[in-house]
Amino acid sequence: MTQNTAETQTAFTVPEEVQSAVNAMADDARAASRVLATAHRSRKDRALHRIAEAIDSHRETILRSNAQDVERGREKGLAENLLDRLSLDHERIDGLISALQSLAAQTDPVGQVIDGQTLPNGLRVEQLRVPLGVVGAIYEARPNVTVDIAGLAIKSGNAAMLRGGSAASKTNTTLVGIIRDAMYGAGFPVDSVQSVDEFGRDGANALMQARGRVDVLIPRGGHNLIQSVVNNARVPVIETGEGNVHVYLDSTAEAKTATPLVVNSKIHRPSACNSAETLLIREGAPAAREVLAGLLKENVRLHVDERAAELAGGYSERVVAAEPGDWEAESLALEMSVKVVDSLEAALDHIQRYSTGHTEAVITNDLRVADEFVARVDSAAVMVNASTRFTDGGELGLGAEVGISTQKLHARGPMGMAQLTSTQWVVRGEGQIRG
């Protein structure tokens, strides 16, 4: 759980000229959003296809800009995994294009009637999905997010204001330019999609301060980026992504089910927020030794308490004593903390203390354990005998994903396009008044 006191609040000021410029851009985005809000689905889908085609026909320009960013990143000593995220190639550009195409194939959330009735006085009441208006995003050097968020915003009838991280600035400038041209070609205002990258960090800060002008701000990235936005924004924020994910291995779990589940939860993509970080083993669980052997076989390093050390075959290079910080950290690597607990209660206590509220899983064949676990775990997603890696918009059938919310308001868990909408009550009558 995030723990902040008044003292930790960062005060910062945005140069007035930057704030004015970003406010004016947001006002242009608002005007564009009004056009997008009432555009029929077919027009929005046409724009998405046009952007996809434009990206396809500008591959060389995109790759050239990207090469400059990567080269500069390398000179500045950017870590290999960050360089990898930053890099585009033809295959990744194919991915951008097909993401836009599948977005076009998805149902339009705008105009969906989510509730409605005719009241006793004859009033016909409907609650409809409507776009939020202006969606802001602050993210780190991942050019694919530029295309993803722009596409999701357009399809859901919103204008987008992007701050994409200075390490990817050349690539993002090229991509945003292509998107704006394609929007113009499709008959939409160019200011449907804008970048505040030219203002550097001040641009991000100005977005955070643009209350009443930006309807929601989505930070995507690491812990520091997200916390900085959450702590400083005066615009509503949707907090995404941090996952200190737990798996509880009950004594009724069979090794043949449990081993692949724990291994998949850990190793399928260790850098993802829905990957498992801690394994809690019920004392005496017969599957324990086989599960730990399965993890070791996949080169996972185990950070164990004393009882778990014994189950893992004793301390070694790959079986190290857990330190207090291990229970809190999201390793995002082939590392797993392992603890033996005396009861379900003790497991729930541990989870309550250390969870970031993303995903927790139970592996059990005991119905009461499953029910108790589901009822008492307060996280966005709870898995019963399923891999934690299923906490994902695509996997849960939501289509393209905006991010995974770890907060409780507005959206929780994987966010699809519906989470980029608000609702509006429409009430139709024939002159009804209130008595």
Next chain:
Amino acid sequence: MTQNTAETQTAFTVPEEVQSAVNAMADDARAASRVLATAHRSRKDRALHRIAEAIDSHRETILRSNAQDVERGREKGLAENLLDRLSLDHERIDGLISALQSLAAQTDPVGQVIDGQTLPNGLRVEQLRVPLGVVGAIYEARPNVTVDIAGLAIKSGNAAMLRGGSAASKTNTTLVGIIRDAMYGAGFPVDSVQSVDEFGRDGANALMQARGRVDVLIPRGGHNLIQSVVNNARVPVIETGEGNVHVYLDSTAEAKTATPLVVNSKIHRPSACNSAETLLIREGAPAAREVLAGLLKENVRLHVDERAAELAGGYSERVVAAEPGDWEAESLALEMSVKVVDSLEAALDHIQRYSTGHTEAVITNDLRVADEFVARVDSAAVMVNASTRFTDGGELGLGAEVGISTQKLHARGPMGMAQLTSTQWVVRGEGQIRG
């Protein structure tokens, strides 16, 4: 639209001992919320009935505390309408009791399955309503809000932390004491409902800073209170209530429908946020004169532009020239601003500029005008040929109302108990892993 820049952000500090005390209270509330979250509906309803009975049997104590607050308020020169809101009598206590009883009769939002499917890989996915956890409320001297919010929080499985305004402190202390005793009697932790009133304004500020401890903060009251919370809180806030409400009278509207609609929207309860403040008349609308005459007959003072003056029979004591501020202000009184516009477009421009996004209404018999108005007005509620006073949880069939949200995230328009819940994904499998 709220317009803020970095410069207007108020920095304030909370004395460390107050922040620590409020944090500790919030942790107790969190522990209590875990009990409430898994309590069956019948137990929660029993607690609500018990609170109702306790209020009934402590009428004299409540009225005595309230008399002290009212006396002190009078000495301090509190305005009559505030004294009225603050005052309790037997009839108002009856109202508190029956509100709790109807709450007990309502469906429990917790556990409702709002979405779900079985995926191709056999995973059974459900999205369930779960309580938010700890709900905070900051409001002005209205003792009924203490009982309302506590009741709504309990029924929706949340703990409540209240800051009720110093003018009502004796009444609130008595009411919170009664509620806590009744909760204890019903087998719930007393800290399910707590007040931070003892810390005065610092208590409110500490609540606003308790990020990670308080899940949502709901300000209820006037403009200044709401803006102060919105601008200073680091806890998620749901902005409620301000309503600069417009009615557009189209040229196809008939006087016999339009007159009662406009009059009802204005005079049914002028102090309510869903009461109309501005009437926009389409040039040449035949119903205009009769509508304005109807308002004047009900002692509404009209603030008119030149063309509207003519329609109202010329300037007089009750027909005054509109000043620029009139288009922005929520009068909350028998005052209405009236303007003649040349087109629907001009009406929409005016609304776009001055609306607070609460409610707008169109009176028309032209289907294209109705559709265009609904499509282009970006407010929580849009009325077609219905009084603006219907933007109300009770009237729209939501049951007891938490408030009326004028923001777009999480909740928009009248909020019922469902808006005091979040959702949780529950995924059940038989060992499925991600390939």
